[in-house]
Amino acid sequence: xxxxxxxxxxxxxxxxxxxxxxxxxxxxxxxxxxxxxxxxxxxxxxxxxxxxxxxxxxxxxxxxxxxxxxxxxxxxxxxxxxxxxxxxxxxxxxxxxxxxxxxxxxxxxxxxxxxxxxxxxxxxxxxxxxxxxxxxxxxxxxxxxxxxxxxxxxxxxxxxxxxxxxxxxxxxxxxxxxxxxxxxxxxxxxxxxxxxxxxxxxxxxxxxxxxxxxxxxxxxxxxxxxxxxxxxxxxxxxxxxxxxxxxxxxxxxxxxxxxxxxxxxxxxxxxxxxxxxxxxxxxxxxxxxxxxxxxxxxxxxxxxxxxxxxxxxxxxxxxxxxxxxxxxxxxxxxxxxxxxxxxxxxxxxxxxxxxxxxxxxxxxxxxxxxxx
Amino acid sequence: xxxxxxxxxxxxxxxxxxxxxxxxxxxxxxxxxxxxxxxxxxxxxxxxxxxxxxxxxxxxxxxxxxxxxxxxxxxxxxxxxxxxxxxxxxxxxxxxxxxxxxxxxxxxxxxxxxxxxxxxxxxxxxxxxxxxxxxxxxxxxxxxxxxxxxxxxxxxxxxxxxxxxxxxxxxxxxxxxxxxxxxxxxxxxxxxxxxxxxxxxxxxxxxxxxxxxxxxxxxxxxxxxxxxxxxxxxxxxxxxxxxxxxxxxxxxxxxxxxxxxxxxxxxxxxxxxxxxxxxxxxx
Numbered sequence: 001x002x003x004x005x006x007x008x009x010x011x012x013x014x015x016x017x018x019x020x021x022x023x024x025x026x027x028x029x030x031x032x033x034x035x036x037x038x039x040x041x042x043x044x045x046x047x048x049x050x051x052x053x054x055x056x057x058x059x060x061x062x063x064x065x066x067x068x069x070x071x072x073x074x075x076x077x078x079x080x081x082x083x084x085x086x087x088x089x090x091x092x093x094x095x096x097x098x099x100x101x102x103x104x105x106x107x108x109x110x111x112x113x114x115x116x117x118x119x120x121x122x123x124x125x126x127x128x129x130x131x132x133x134x135x136x137x138x139x140x141x142x143x144x145x146x147x148x149x150x151x152x153x154x155x156x157x158x159x160x161x162x163x164x165x166x167x168x169x170x171x172x173x174x175x176x177x178x179x180x181x182x183x184x185x186x187x188x189x190x191x192x193x194x195x196x197x198x199x200x201x202x203x204x205x206x207x208x209x210x211x212x213x214x215x216x217x218x219x220x221x222x223x224x225x226x227x228x229x230x231x232x233x234x235x236x237x238x239x240x241x242x243x244x245x246x247x248x249x250x251x252x253x254x255x256x257x258x259x260x261x262x263x264x265x266x267x268x269x270x271x272x273x274x275x276x277x278x279x280x281x282x283x284x285x286x287x288x289x290x291x292x293x294x295x296x297x298x299x300x301x302x303x304x305x306x307x308x309x310x311x312x313x314x315x316x317x318x319x320x321x322x323x324x325x326x327x328x329x330x331x332x333x334x335x336x337x338x339x340x341x342x343x344x345x346x347x348x349x350x351x352x353x354x355x356x357x358x359x360x361x362x363x364x365x366x367x368x369x370x371x372x
Numbered sequence: 373x374x375x376x377x378x379x380x381x382x383x384x385x386x387x388x389x390x391x392x393x394x395x396x397x398x399x400x401x402x403x404x405x406x407x408x409x410x411x412x413x414x415x416x417x418x419x420x421x422x423x424x425x426x427x428x429x430x431x432x433x434x435x436x437x438x439x440x441x442x443x444x445x446x447x448x449x450x451x452x453x454x455x456x457x458x459x460x461x462x463x464x465x466x467x468x469x470x471x472x473x474x475x476x477x478x479x480x481x482x483x484x485x486x487x488x489x490x491x492x493x494x495x496x497x498x499x500x501x502x503x504x505x506x507x508x509x510x511x512x513x514x515x516x517x518x519x520x521x522x523x524x525x526x527x528x529x530x531x532x533x534x535x536x537x538x539x540x541x542x543x544x545x546x547x548x549x550x551x552x553x554x555x556x557x558x559x560x561x562x563x564x565x566x567x568x569x570x571x572x573x574x575x576x577x578x579x580x581x582x583x584x585x586x587x588x589x590x591x592x593x594x595x596x597x598x599x600x601x602x603x604x605x606x607x608x609x610x611x612x613x614x615x616x617x618x619x620x621x622x623x624x625x626x627x628x629x630x631x632x633x634x635x636x637x638x639x640x641x642x643x644x645x646x647x648x649x650x651x652x653x654x655x
Contacts, residue, residue, distance in 0.1 A: 045525045124526070225534035227563070227629035233534060234563075240521065240532020240541075247526070272438045272453070319453045319547035319561040322628030 029173040031055035036121060039199030040208055041242045043122045048194060049135065052187045057174040062192030065185055067359045070164060072105060072144075073156030079105045081150055083143075083189065084359065086114060090352050092284030093117035093196070099295040104148040111148060111262060113295030115280055116288045118351070121194040123247055129277045129293040131249060132267045136190035141182060154182040161185060166364025198283050198351035199242070206345070207239060213345060220342025223335055227322070230307060230329045230339055234320045235279040244283050244346060249276040250318040253311035254292060274316045286347045300343060304336045420501045420599055422474075424462070424493040425606040426483045427651065428455060435611065437485070440551060440559065444615040446622035450550040451559070452611060456484045456531060457544035459607070460517060461510040462495075467503035480513055482528050490527075501599040509607070511644055512543025512566065512585035537631060538568030538581040546614065550623040562628050564614065566641070569634035582634055584641045593650035606651035613647040614640060 034054040038044055048054060065071055066087075069080030086102040087093040093116045095102045100109035112129050120127070120136060127133035133142065143149045144157050161167050161180045168178035175184050203221075205211045213221065223229035225238050235252075237244045249264040255275060258265070264276035277293040291297040297306065309328040311321065323329040331339065351357070428435040430442050430452070440451045460480040464472045473479070474497050484490045512518075518540035523529045531541040543566040549559035569582035590607065597603040615621040619639040630636035 041521055041524065043525045043529065222536050225536055227565075227631045231629070237530075238532070239535055240523075241529050246530050248530075313558060315559070317561065319549055320563060322561045322563050325560045325628055 029057070029176060031057040031174055031176070034059060034195075036195065036197065039197065039204070039242075041239075042119075042199060043243070045124075046121050046194075047124050048121065049137070052137065052190060054191050054194060055174060057170070058188050058191040059195055061170045061174045062188035062190065063357075064167075064170070064360055064363055065161070065189050066192055068363050070160050071157065071185070072150040073152045073158075073160040074105060074150070075160060081105050083117075083140075086110075087117050089354075089358055090287075092287035092352060094288045096287065096289070098290050098298050104146065104151050106147060106151045108148040108151075110146075112293050113290050114288075115278070116284060117193055117196055118198045118281060118283055119196070119243055121197065122243055126247060126249075126278070129280075130262055130264045130267050131278060136193050137183070137186040140186035140189050144182060157182055157185065164365040170364065196351075196357050198348040200350045201283065201348040202345040203342075204242065204348070207242070214341065216338045216341040217345050218342075219335070219338035220340065221345075223331065223339045224342055229335075230304075230331060231320075231323065232282075232307075235318075236282050243281060244285075245279050245281040247278065249273060249278055250320065251275040251314070251316045252277075252279075252307075253313065253317050253321050253324055254296070254306075256312050256314055258314075258316070272316065275314065276316075276318070282343060283346050284348055284352065286344050287352065300340055301336070304331065304339055307331075308336065419602075420499050420597060421497075421602045422464075422495045422499050422597065423602060423604045424481075424495065425604060426491045426493070427606050427608045428452075428485060428611060429608055430611045432610075435485075440549070442612070444550075444612060444623070445617075445620045446615065446624070448550045448552075448615075448623045450548055450562070450623065452546065452548040454485050455544070455546045455609070455611075456482070456486075456527070456542070457511075457546075458482055458513050458528075458531070458541065459509045459511060460513050463508040464499070464504050465506045465508070466500065467505050471508075472500070480517065482531070484527055487527060499597060499603070501597050501601070503594070503596050505594050506589055506591075507593040507595075507605065507607075507650055508587060508589040510585060511588050511648070513541060514585055515583045518568070518583075518585070533567040533631075536578075537570055540568055542567045543585055546611070553624050560623075560628055562623050562626075563630070564640065565629070565631050566637055567631065569637045570632060571634065582638075584637050586641055586644055588645065588648050590648060590650035595652050604652075608649045608651050610647055610649060614643050617643060617646050619643055 032055055034056045036046060036054065038046075052058075065082070067082055067084045069075070069082050069085070071083075072079065072081040074081070081104075086095045088096060090096075094114040099113065102114065103109045115129065125134050127136065127139055133139045141154075144152050144154060150157075158180050168180060171180055171184055172178045174188055202211065202213070206213050225233040235246055235248070235250050237246060251274065258274040261275065264273040265271065286300065289298055289300075291300075291303050297303045307323070307328055308331045311324050311328045313324050317324055435452060438451060438453055440449055442451065443449050458480055462474040462479075462481075464474065466472060474495050481493050482490055520532070520535060520539040523531070523541065528541070531545070533540050533542050544564070546564040547561070548564070549561050551559050566584055569584055570578045571580040571582065573579050595603065595605060619642055621636075621639055621643065626633065626636045630640070
């Protein structure tokens with residue numbers, strides 16, 4: 001009895017102030033938290049999921065996977081594909097080829113032109129041209145099985161990465177376990193993509209007072225931000241919105257019919273959103289051709305001409321497209337040149353040359369595998 | 373103390389054991405209960421607060437969006453697609469007392485008909501119970517508070533007014549479409565956007581700016597709030613009045629955009645005094 005009482009007493013004292021939670025598993029590796037520095041004028045609200053915070057190890061792993069052609073899980077067929085296949089840094093993280101590119105591993109072209117991977121940490125949950133993708137993680141998972149992209153399976157991808165010497169330990173460092181899953185693959189890539197911030201274009205430097213724009217560029221900036229000019233800013237931002245997109249969806253007067261579209265209407269069912277697609281960011285726009293959701297324009301000149309003279313009226317046209325009254329903004333050639341000059345100030349060479357976003361020098365197990 | 377010690381030694385051994393362990397258990401139980409989470413205090417039901425709803429009507433009826441249902445005073449058939457605007461410095465006028473400005477942590481409120489959460493403003497401030505004679509606010513953002521880059525995040529961010537045109541933020545974007553005279557089907561967009569206007573010289577250079585924000589005192593906006601009550605009131609935008617009184621605003625005349633048309637914005641500003649009304653909602 002005495003012993004029982006003593007033990008009970010000791011146990012009670014020992015547990016008296018303990019939390020009422022399950023004991024946490026302590027990973028062998030504890031990933032190092034990482035943070036993003038918010039550039040001048042950029043949004044302070046970041047979209048980083050609670051279950052996938054940025055860590056140095058996660059970002060490093062994501063970068064490797066982003067660039068590793070074995071990611072598709074089809075190396076045994078002699079087929080290699082990764083995010084890098086289509087999202088090429090020097091092209092502002094698009095493929096930089098006219099339609100029908102890109103094509104998937106089975107030769108099928110993707111359904112839409114590509115959106116650049118830039119400043120996505122400020123997208124608040126509507127990824128893709130119609131906003132149907134809720135997160136970067138979801139997008140990675142969709143790419144794996146999409147027949148117009150990897151055309152693979154979760155199992156094949158997990159097996160491929162698991163069997164490459166060196167990867168499991170990197171997963172352990174990033175996530176506390178060597179177990180390779182597609183969810184962790186998606187998380188790592190998403191972490192890496194969230195670090196891809198472009199904030200050092202000529203226009204950014206102008207806003208920070210570090211340099212002056214040329215007269216032609218300034219003229220173009222005025223055209224960009226005035227209703228009597230080209231009025232681009234309502235949908236594409238400007239000095240007050242340096243992302244150069246609202247991340248919202250608009251019918252910008254490209255087409256007269258909308259049958260079979262993968263537009264915003266196909267997501268929301270709201271008939272007023274027929275023909276609506278995301279206003280893509282204009283950052284690095286000089287590099288990210290082809291343009292529009294279907295890649296119909298191959299040059300900036302074609303795009304500027306479209307907005308100047310070729311708008312198509314339908315009942316669905318966005319109310320912000322007030323220049324539809326005259327078929328376009330009617331810019332004259334010199335104004336078109338000025339507008340183009342301004343758009344080219346949005347090119348961020350430090351972003352497209354940043355080694356932190358570039359292809360890693362080496363990959364796990366690369367001595368045993370052929371990389372593409 | 374010596375007396376206590378003496379008494380303790382007089383207690384027979386088995387009883388000493390029982391007393392010792394009983395005291396030990398009581399002490400440890402005290403530890404356990406001391407470390408339990410504190411339960412939250414029951415809410416203070418005596419708080420007196422105010423909630424402001426924002427309603428949008430045409431001709432006294434709830435606005436129906438995206439439908440060519442309405443005709444303005446100039447005879448233009450029109451529809452409204454969305455309205456986004458700021459009000460600021462909401463003021464309550466207590467009976468026989470000085471005005472009270474609702475400060476909250478921010479004194480500018482954004483309303484967006486595409487975002488239902490913005491259509492209801494649960495004001496943080498406690499309100500003094502009693503009779504109030506009227507309610508007022510500022511339409512848009514007053515010059516001293518209308519500072520470029522103060523909103524880095526959406527949706528307010530997307531209201532920015534270009535620096536070249538005066539900077540700061542749109543007071544309002546009222547986006548819709550109207551049927552021009554002579555047309556039977558083809559509606560055209562109108563962007564009834566208000567903000568800082570510009571004064572241009574003869575060659576089109578900007579020589580000055582005009583702040584088009586204005587104060588509003590809601591007519592017949594007296595109400596009573598009881599101690600502990602959360603009073604819900606509504607600020608109603610009667611959209612037809614933007615185009616009506618004292619200036620008849622004709623879309624055929626002013627076209628689809630007015631950010632660089634101070635004449636049009638001045639007329640809108642003058643009409644704005646009659647646009648907003650007050651409504652009280654029973655709890």
